[in-house]
Amino acid sequence: MKSPITLFSTAFTLSVLLFSVISATQAANYQGTVIKLEPSFYYELNETETDGGAMDTMGNAPKPGVFNGDYGFGGPEVGGEGPLTVFSADDFEGIPVPGLGGTDNLAHYSNNSGHVTLGDGNLYGSSSITVAFFFKAGPAQGGDRLFTNNLSDPTKSFQVNVANDGLVLAVDPSQTGLNAERTLFMEDNSGPDRRLIQSDSGWFHVVASTFGSSGSERASNFKLWINGVDRTDNLQPKVTGWGIDTGLAKIGGRKADPANSTTHSGAQDEVAIWLDRVLTDKEALSLWEAAITEKKIPLVIEDVQLHLGKSSNAVTVTWNSRRGRVYGVYSTTNLQSGEWEELDDGIESEGESTSFRDEGIPLTDQKRFYKVMELE
Numbered sequence: 001m002k003s004p005i006t007l008f009s010t011a012f013t014l015s016v017l018l019f020s021v022i023s024a025t026q027a028a029n030y031q032g033t034v035i036k037l038e039p040s041f042y043y044e045l046n047e048t049e050t051d052g053g054a055m056d057t058m059g060n061a062p063k064p065g066v067f068n069g070d071y072g073f074g075g076p077e078v079g080g081e082g083p084l085t086v087f088s089a090d091d092f093e094g095i096p097v098p099g100l101g102g103t104d105n106l107a108h109y110s111n112n113s114g115h116v117t118l119g120d121g122n123l124y125g126s127s128s129i130t131v132a133f134f135f136k137a138g139p140a141q142g143g144d145r146l147f148t149n150n151l152s153d154p155t156k157s158f159q160v161n162v163a164n165d166g167l168v169l170a171v172d173p174s175q176t177g178l179n180a181e182r183t184l185f186m187e188d189n190s191g192p193d194r195r196l197i198q199s200d201s202g203w204f205h206v207v208a209s210t211f212g213s214s215g216s217e218r219a220s221n222f223k224l225w226i227n228g229v230d231r232t233d234n235l236q237p238k239v240t241g242w243g244i245d246t247g248l249a250k251i252g253g254r255k256a257d258p259a260n261s262t263t264h265s266g267a268q269d270e271v272a273i274w275l276d277r278v279l280t281d282k283e284a285l286s287l288w289e290a291a292i293t294e295k296k297i298p299l300v301i302e303d304v305q306l307h308l309g310k311s312s313n314a315v316t317v318t319w320n321s322r323r324g325r326v327y328g329v330y331s332t333t334n335l336q337s338g339e340w341e342e343l344d345d346g347i348e349s350e351g352e353s354t355s356f357r358d359e360g361i362p363l364t365d366q367k368r369f370y371k372v373m374e375l376e
Contacts, residue, residue, distance in 0.1 A: 029099035033290035048079035069114025069258035076114020083203035098294035115253025125156035142261030154215025165192035172215035228288030
């Protein structure tokens with residue numbers, strides 16, 4: 001539906017009036033909510049190339065995370081499709097999570113052969129800690145690490161793993177059982193919840209936290225939310241043991257070798273880490289609510305610049321845009337005619353905002369109208 005909006009006029013020789021076609025676009029509702037909660041680190045994992053590394057949105061990491069592996073066809077991938085739905089036991093199609101941004105949102109795929117090395121694990125450890133992320137389920141080989149700070153100190157160590165019995169939280173690499181780890185069981189605690197290692201399950205949203213002054217205390221203080229549901233009562237101790245390696249914090253792996261059996265078989269997205277902080281139930285739930293809630297924003301022209309010349313004029317039009325989209329810009333000197341001249345229908349998005357310059361406007365033009373449309 002076309003909804004004209006006058007955005008700019010000028011008293012120069014040429015008056016420029018701007019019209020934009022309003023279209024439903026998905027904003028990054030989830031990402032915005034994470035940022036408002038001020039995590040210590042936030043890796044959105046939207047990279048499409050590995051060269052620049054994995055960026056910390058909060059700007060607190062001393063350097064970008066390193067993509068460790070042979071990235072490309074048949075191996076680990078950057079720029080893969082992010083979650084559009086997450087697992088639901090009641091609906092085979094899953095629960096939609098439009099708040100992540102739809103197809104604009106991208107993810108990191110470990111695929112058993114690549115992970116992200118964040119840096120010195122000491123920078124990613126604290127006695128109180130919360131980690132939130134999405135992960136795409138896959139079969140576990142040797143205790144796949146979704147997140148680990150690879151620290152030996154039980155007062156700071158924190159690992160979120162998936163193994164043969166599903167999801168595991170661990171805080172003490174030197175111990176097993178009650179004082180060190182918990183495995184997620186089914187809602188009725190009848191046995192391990194292995195849905196989190198089944199490829200058909202798709203994506204899950206996780207918020208995991210703990211606090212305490214010792215390994216045993218921290219193991220007893222685990223808190224776990226899965227897809228907006230508090231599953232803490234389903235955390236049960238098992239005697240397995242969860243080792244560390246390298247001393248480097250990682251997403252999707254544990255050891256230096258990216259093809260090690262502890263590398264995750266699936267994918268990860270939106271990894272946020274809060275140090276010295278346990279999110280409240282309300283805060284944890286707010287992340288889930290943001291994920292399942294679509295926030296629509298209009299396509300609007302944000303700025304216009306008139307460039308006066310001796311033989312002709314020019315106009316630069318700038319609008320809010322979405323990554324990966326294509327836009328068209330049209331103009332007319334007579335709105336009543338209903339005829340719009342197509343200036344360009346193949347303008348690729350430049351990111352959050354995109355500009356187009358219309359050259360060669362006759363000096364005789366007294367008024368010109370513009371509109372922008374998202375085409376694909």
